[in-house]
Amino acid sequence: MNTFEYIWLDGYQPEPMMRSKVKATEDDTPPDWSFDGSSTQQAEGGSSDCLLLPVQTYANPNGHDFCYDSSSSC
Template sequence: RSKTKVMLDLDEVKSLDDLPLWGFDGSSTQQAEGHASDCALKPVNYYLDPIRGWPHVLVMTEVCNPEDMSPHVSNTRAACVDMAGK
């Protein structure tokens, strides 16, 4: 899946901490039920867009629970990173 976000201040992006958290309705992707469907997107890396070039960037994210930013049950990336670090 993908989402597009327009940011007008990319010159100020120097690290992942400069990229905002973002969210989505997990019920639309079958990642959550309707009564508690908020999911958070946490930036984990970003790259210059190879097609459009600067100032366009591609931000890779992982899905987290918005309450505590723990990995969402559907977040297989977090488990992979954990295993790779062992």
């Protein structure tokens, strides 16, 4: 299982904020991820479907993994 964290800036004022989303997948490469651009002021409401295209991957320096099996203790 691979875990990918997507990080981007929203467009709200007075200061932009960092946003993130974690996606777990069996894929070795990070999948594209779609989001509503109107909620981050990056698109108009009528055409707000946006796509995050991963451009770089980094290993987790902390080496932490997420627990996916709710029946086991992590």
